[in-house]
Amino acid sequence: MNDNDIAASLAAPVEPDALARLRDRLAADAEAQDLVDIAYTTVDSPVGPLLLAATGRGLLRVAFAREDHDRVLDTLAERVSPRVLRAPRRLDRAARELDEYFAHRRTAFDLDLDLSLSQGFRQLVQRHLPDIGYGTTRSYREVAELVGNPKAVRAVGTACATNPLPVVVPCHRVVRADGGLGGYIGGTEAKTALLDLEAA
Known part of the structure; x- marks a missing residue:
């Protein structure tokens, strides 16, 4: 394969499903190899999109869109660890409990929390x-x-x-x-x- 072939293959459009599968596989591999210190995802809610971030100890951060999710992730990378990755699976339980809360089916959260951002x-x-x-x-x-x-x-x-x-x-x-x-x-x-x- 010559340079032109490589450039053409890199420029070819990639199906969104294929990208999602690749992202999921990379996240799963990184988690399996313990390369992720902070996993994050975003969830929709009646108060706008919420960023959820967790360490191995528990839920570390919930951020509103007005806080600028990218800025929040940058701050977490500086203060906690640069090993930050979108890995929604680690946050499934938090996302589910938030859904239940907003649907009037939960009145208290039962999540492990990492309170290390406050002293x-x-x-x-x-x-x-x-x-x-x-x-x-x-x-x-x-x-x-x-x-x-x-x-x-x-x-x-x-x-x-x-x-x-x-x-x-x-x-x-x-x-x-x-x-x-x-x-x-x-x-x-x-x-x-x-x-x-x-x-x-």
């Missing part, structure tokens, strides 16, 4: 957020009291704003003392949608 007080707050029951809300002050530091209201707000696992770790259930929504990594529309979903 100290932020991680402490994020560990306690699932204690806020489905369909209920707590104020930032009440969460501060829940974690044993009633004066740390502002720090609770920061912990919620930097929560790497929104929806699954329900920071959307934390609101201002006056009933106002407060900020949300997915935007106020997404926060409202999640609270409305749980109130239905």
Whole structure:
């Protein structure tokens, strides 16, 4: 085969199904050889496409489209490991539980979580957020009291704003003392949608 033949074969259109099969095979091979530190996929949801990323320890990141999925993956490659690969199979359970949540068939997630993107007080707050029951809300002050530091209201707000696992770790259930929504990594529309979903 000469250079022209090689160039022609590389320029030939490839069937999308063939590309998908090749991508799946490469992902499976990489997983089998333990070459993937962070697996990711995207799933559709009523609050827009969500990026899911996981390490071997558990779900590491849930990101809204407004966070720019490519930027999130770049950050994970810098902070955790450059061995990042689209490998949806590792995230099947998380995707299924999210589907069940959005379909009103799940009120709590039962997933292994990798909380290594947060440390100290932020991680402490994020560990306690699932204690806020489905369909209920707590104020930032009440969460501060829940974690044993009633004066740390502002720090609770920061912990919620930097929560790497929104929806699954329900920071959307934390609101201002006056009933106002407060900020949300997915935007106020997404926060409202999640609270409305749980109130239905």
